[in-house]
Amino acid sequence: MAGNAAAAASCAAGYLIGSVPFGLIVGKAVGGLDVRDFGSGNMGTANVLRTVGARAGAITFALDVAKGAAAIGLARAWGADPTTQAAAGLAACVGHSWPVFARFRGGKAVATAFGGLLLVSPEAAAWATVGGIGALALSRTMSVGSLTATATATLGAALESRREHDPVPVVFTALVSALVVVRHAPNIRRIVRGKEPQLSMRLWGSRH
Numbered sequence: 001m002a003g004n005a006a007a008a009a010s011c012a013a014g015y016l017i018g019s020v021p022f023g024l025i026v027g028k029a030v031g032g033l034d035v036r037d038f039g040s041g042n043m044g045t046a047n048v049l050r051t052v053g054a055r056a057g058a059i060t061f062a063l064d065v066a067k068g069a070a071a072i073g074l075a076r077a078w079g080a081d082p083t084t085q086a087a088a089g090l091a092a093c094v095g096h097s098w099p100v101f102a103r104f105r106g107g108k109a110v111a112t113a114f115g116g117l118l119l120v121s122p123e124a125a126a127w128a129t130v131g132g133i134g135a136l137a138l139s140r141t142m143s144v145g146s147l148t149a150t151a152t153a154t155l156g157a158a159l160e161s162r163r164e165h166d167p168v169p170v171v172f173t174a175l176v177s178a179l180v181v182v183r184h185a186p187n188i189r190r191i192v193r194g195k196e197p198q199l200s201m202r203l204w205g206s207r208h
């Protein structure tokens with residue numbers, strides 16, 4: 001597969017892969033509930049963790065990371081160029097945020113973006129990991145960790161793109177980071193007001 005066909009197929013497949021609502025599936029399988037009816041109202045890792053428990057949150061995170069990596073991996077297998085591969089990863093993030101299989105009520109795309117980043121720019125993914133975990137440990141606030149991860153990932157990607165004379169890492173990272181920030185708009189407003197909830201030191205809201 002080549003050219004425009006590869007681009008169209010890769011982006012369409014990426015969106016559909018991203019639309020698989022793993023948080024919703026895990027929440028119903030483990031907790032017997034729709035996680036979107038609780039907490040923040042989305043199906044991402046943080047809400048699954050708070051609503052159903054740590055094990056379900058970890059499973060959701062792993063599966064959502066796999067979506068971002070799978071979208072890019074499939075595009076690569078179809079012979080798509082690096083730009084199209086990145087576009088497929090971005091499409092997966094859009095699918096996760098507005099999933100066709102879950103009435104367009106999705107998550108905030110952090111884990112799916114990270115999965116894409118692992119293939120587009122492992123260097124930026126490492127920056128995201130260090131920044132995100134560090135901010136989460138200091139703040140005990142999931143949204144602060146996620147937003148810091150996007151910032152450090154973008155910085156790492158920018159350094160890589162400058163060194164390698166390749167715009168794909170920084171463009172991809174900047175776009176998925178912008179999506180993550182938009183999806184975190186309510187969290188950002190709560191952070192500013194000092195009302196964003198922190199994670200407890202227990203199994204963070206485990207119901208089971």
